[in-house]
Amino acid sequence: MKAFVERIPLKGRPVLRPVEPAPAAGASSRLDLYAIMTLLLLLVYPSSYWYVRIPLTVLCVSAFVFSALRFDPRFWFVTAMVVMAGNYQNWFIVDNHKYLLGYWCLALFCCLLTEAPEKTLAQIARKLIAFSFLFAVFWKIASHDFLNSTFFHYALLLDDRFRGVSELLGGMTNELMDANRTAYRALLNFDSKIDTVQLLFTRGITYLARIVTWWTLLIELLVAVSFLWPLGKSISRWRDFFLIVFILSTYSVAPVLGFGWTLIIMGLVQCENRYRYVRWLYMAAFVVLQIYNLPFRAILGADSP
């Protein structure tokens, strides 16, 4: 408490007045917050490979116990190498956000080697978000079945993560979804001889697939461009808004929470101090992501026979 108050003589009587923490202390406490959020991400969404999960758990717990480790570049180098070694070993299985997590741990290592770690980390975070979205947009444009909305037709009909949306907004019934699932299994069963199965869907699915297709492309393009744009100019000022809208809209449908959390940490790191409410929006997005993960179908009884 002593550090945050000072005695100011006022008409001969000393009074206590809160003072702003020194910039250096503020920066290090924010850096600590980012480090803690990253450690929690590593712990809460662990790798499925024991040779990655166990070393990371030991590293993370050590860094919680010994806070100095969180500011030690060697710690983050080892953490990044463990994540990346796991990705390298299983490169054909791991999801893209595990790659992003590896780059992020490397970013923490790099920033701690500079004189202004928080500023450096913000610069790296902006670049990582920009490039990951740029490649995501590239794939959506280069793909032969995205722009014609075939992919989202498929996802809405056969990906269980989209089932709630298909039923709520696409007009699909349980019976139609189950019939499609049965057809899918018939095609993929190990002793199947068939090469074509019929799927059933409503007109609502067609409209929904088109809307989701163009929305996804638009919001990802806006995030990529706004994060690539020079800081403080034009569309760059809207980048946090676009990223938060992307997180809230995308992960409401496809709850890849590890990816969402990584983006939230990077968004928090790079957002500018002058927009304090933006930090709260990122934190709110984090809470909303957890709410998205609630088993709504089970709660509402949609899964019961």
Place this chain on the structure above:
Amino acid sequence: MNRKQARLRALVWGSPILLCAIACLQIFLAMTKSLSPWKGGGFGMFSTVDSPDARFLRIYLVNGSEETAVLLPDNLKTLGRELQTIPSTALASDLAQRLARGTWTPYRMTDPVRHYQNTQTGNDNETLAGVAGPSDTTSLNGNSADVVKTLPDGQVVFPKLLRMRERGSAASKGEEAVAFQRVRVEVWKYNLDVGASQLKAAKFLEATADAQP
């Protein structure tokens, strides 16, 4: 630019450049080696139906004109996944050779209670239920009389559902190996034809390997 600035620039750009390098490599592999856009660090997830799950394997034991479809054993699932993600004739051939080296026998399952009672009376047999059984998304074609036999000791045998035993591992009592001449591994891909409302699969590649004597 002095040395300090160059160092700072390297630290700021190191991680993003690594991201771009791996993503460019992923694009190259996807364009030239059929790597699924979903995998490999190129951020192509949710951009196409062509995920590793849309590429599936059909595996047959061939004996003359007879073909028996088999499941991929658990110990080869990682190789199978790699084949689905970045299919190549070399990988398919490797998988076929490993499958051809194994001994294939019908699944046998025993009720755990019965198995316990048999161990008490010395009439022991391997319990396979829940150990290497097919997944819940797998089912057998044909009527039940063709696909299930119940033995006097309570074991249920699935003559059409084969499992691979590694070469050298001990056989269960009464277990008979299925004869075959070669193994054929097929990689299939499906696509959605929205106009026809159909999921259409086509064979992408195949490889065969002769059974080891």
